[in-house]
Amino acid sequence: MVNTLLEEKKSFSEKGQAEMKELRETNEKQSKTIKSxxxxxxxMLVKQKEANRQSMLLLQSAEPSVQLLKALEDVAAVTKTLEEELQELQESQEKASVAPSTEPPPPEPG
Structure with a gap:
């Protein structure tokens, strides 16, 4: 009877040790997973910060391009105005050359 009790305790102890070993292995796997x-x-946080920094640099470098586009638009507007004024001037000169002269014709020689 004592032997039976000892064998049962030994078996129970072995099962407990096996469970403890399994729990330790599971705990180690979970710890590795958490660390990973x-x-x-x-x-990922470092990469996200780097991407944000690069985005800011791109936005800052894009600003001069926006300024350049604005300047080009201004140049286009001034050019259009000058072309319109030139056309008006040419039209007024053409009208002046086509319009009959109100001055008397020059005297004929002799």
């Missing part, structure tokens, strides 16, 4: 996720998350 943290490291990956930290890496």
């Amino acid at each position: 996720l943290r490291d990956g998350g930290a890496g």
